[in-house]
């Protein structure tokens with residue numbers, strides 16, 4: 038009754054929100070529930086015949102193979118996040134501070150992986166690192182080696198290409214946060230006698246932590262969910278959670294266990310997000 | 324920190340990042356039957372052959388349909404939602420908005436799997452339509468976020484000014500709000516299109532021979548036959564993305580000089 | 581019945597949640613009348629204007645335009661022109677399209693609209709800027725365009741919400757005079773919102789002073805200054821000194837500074853606790869003790885010279901600050917020197933305290 042007459046009425050609000058809500062409920066909420074049900078052994082469509090069981094979760098927790106897969110996934114997430122943060126910080130700082138016209142060119146360069154898609158980047162690194170690829174060709178031609186090196190397949194290839202793919206997600210929040218740091222703070226620290234390194238460690242870095250943390254979260258989640266790149270660059274036996282899920286569907290035909298692994302992966306994402314939110318909240322209290 | 328060193332560092336990284344893409348372009352021009360380096364020569368062979376490959380043509384057509392449809396439907400439903408959410412309110416901030424963004428948090432492969440099970444349980448055959456639904460769900464957060472950011476920066480008096488000048492709510496939306504959010508909206512739509520046009524994990528489980536998409540076709544090639552044609556297709560895919568992004572920039576440019 | 585009024589508000593109320601922002605506001609404007617809503621920030625001026633415009637629905641009361649209830653009409657059906665605080669020009673439209681917006685919404689034909697736009701633009705002297713975009717205009721030019729946009733549809737009523745808030749003083753004064761004479765020439769009924777008392781006093785036919793959602797006085801600028809109806813109004817308009825105290829039986833107002841004689845009308849209200857109010861121009865510096873019915877000793881705290889006038893600020897022994905208007909060419913008094921101040925009984929007003937009523 039006190040709402041303003043140019044504001045939307047209750048009915049208008051509902052009508053405007055409805056289409057998006059329907060799509061998200063039908064296209065996302067219900068499928069997620071089906072996935073969850075399946076992970077407990079309940080087969081949608083045959084509710085009455087199937088019985089809820091936690092056996093798939095027991096299997097996951099009891100099988101050292103899958104625990105190792107979970108461990109590898111988390112490990113890759115941490116390694117790539119840390120490496121990307123270190124490599125991306127100078128770029129983010131540069132993009133935020135420089136007034137040079139080159140910055141927009143650099144921005145375009147670092148953002149390309151986002152625009153060209155995973156398959157293009159993966160293909161590029163396969164060609165660079167492959168037995169008949171760019172690096173081996175270069176080394177063979179210069180006579181540095183006689184037999185091609187095994188560069189492709191394994192941690193090294195996956196980490197390098199993964200850093201490439203997620204780089205943008207780290208640069209953007211760092212750039213945003215550095216933009217908000219008053220440049221005169223750094224000048225003040227220098228005038229007060231801090232060297233460039235002390236200034237960085239004691240002024241710039243602590244103030245950029247929120248940006249780094251935001252980047253960390255996105256990168257970590259991206260790595261944990263990555264599939265195409267680790268599958269093709271990791272090679273045989275390099276199994277992360279998404280790859281394990283894919284194998285359950287295409288090789289073992291075990292839908293329920295695939296669902297269980299999926300739920301576990303979602304749980305990991307949620308835990309990481311909650312952790313990050315918690316850390317950020319404590320930080321902001323200081 | 325000396326910006327000059329940082330500039331050199333950024334330039335080197337930029338080159339390293341673009342290099343894999345250039346390598347793909349080089350390989351795509353190799354007339355040989357397998358991928359190798361240095362390339363055996365340069366010819367447009369694979370660029371010509373790919374157009375007589377029925378799977379690739381179908382996949383390309385499907386991808387364009389799915390990308391365009393899902394990003395446009397995404398805009399059609401996300402913009403009205405953004406209008407409501409932008410008016411604020413606790414419930415909007417803490418429940419409705421996070422609800423629409425929630426599909427951001429689920430890994431794409433897992434989402435694709437959930438869709439596979441869901442369409443199975445619903446008894447629906449996999450088709451372009453089922454694919455479009457999935458891609459629309461992932462398009463919504465991108466479009467919603469940019470649109471909302473623009474709407475929140477819009478002075479509330481603009482719509483009021485339109486109304487007092489005689490515009491009905493609809494007229495005010497089309498003559499003031501829509502032009503105001505246009506460039507942000509176009510950016511959101513084109514980004515959603517790119518996401519759809521390059522997406523493998525969501526589509527992986529829910530594509531069949533009939534509704535195969537371009538990235539899935541490329542993925543199958545990369546897994547099964549690793550020949551330079553896959554590089555040529557990838558280059559064509561990137562070129563199409565480039566064209567679409569440039570066109571979007573033109574459409575999205577605001578004419579206020 | 582009340583069609584002689586262009587705009588009429590009858591006990592209009594507005595609540596946001598459990599907070600009442602506008603309380604029982606009533607007034608009626610005749611054709612061509614210019615009313616200012618004046619009051620401190622947050623007193624409900626914009627809210628009142630928004631209800632007239634139709635952006636907010638009143639929680640109670642009635643609003644009529646030319647005798648017709650309009651509370652249920654959406655803004656676009658109210659036939660009102662409005663200038664917003666930051667102009668709210670449409671950034672994607674040229675000046676011409678901004679001005680012509682209302683005509684387009686009404687389906688006026690292109691050629692006809694073009695002439696209307698041009699004549700409106702000429703009225704506010706922006707006819708040379710028609711092809712520019714708002715961001716290419718100065719603040720004053722944007723202001724003019726906003727006014728042209730509001731006037732082009734020849735509305736029954738124009739609302740102006742602090743239209744000069746963002747302009748510098750010289751430009752503001754120039755536009756005040758120009759816009760006032762334009763509106764008078766067009767004979768358009770206007771409600772003008774401001775928190776600047778000079779602006780309100782200089783432009784208005786009548787001023788409504790609002791405090792906390794209520795109109796405490798509505799009258800001509802002169803009356804407002806010369807006989808403020810409430811202590812709030814007295815304190816808000818112009819300068820002055822308040823002395824706290826009470827009226828005793830024999831027509832005397834007793835304060836900590838002493839007992840002051842009252843004119844008969846004020847003395848009639850007996851045993852009242854309240855404030856005794858003096859304007860700077862009613863207080864004089866006197867050399868001869870006993871020249872005025874009421875006199876006190878004070879110490880000069882400052883002299884402020886404002887070109888056309890000069891104010892002596894002097895503190896009484898208890899710290900009460902007195903403002904005394906002196907001739908602008910009178911010599912400066914040394915700070916700290918003693919002065920004797922006096923005033924006549926009839927120049928004071930007594931405001932009853934709410935608690936003593």
Ligand SMILES: Nc1ncnc2c1ncn2[C@@H]1O[C@H](COP(=O)(O)OP(=O)(O)OP(=O)(O)O)[C@@H](O)[C@H]1O
Nearest residue numbers: 596599601619620621622623624625626627628775
């Ligand atoms: N939509 C709203 N919801 C809740 N409270 C509101 C709303 N709009 C205004 N108010 C409150 O109503 C009161 C009056 O606001 P209003 O904008 O009318 O004041 P104003 O007199 O125009 O002040 P100013 O001179 O600062 O513009 C304020 O306390 C404000 O906080």
Ligand SMILES: [Mg+2]
Nearest residue numbers: 625626627741
């Ligand atoms: Mg206001």
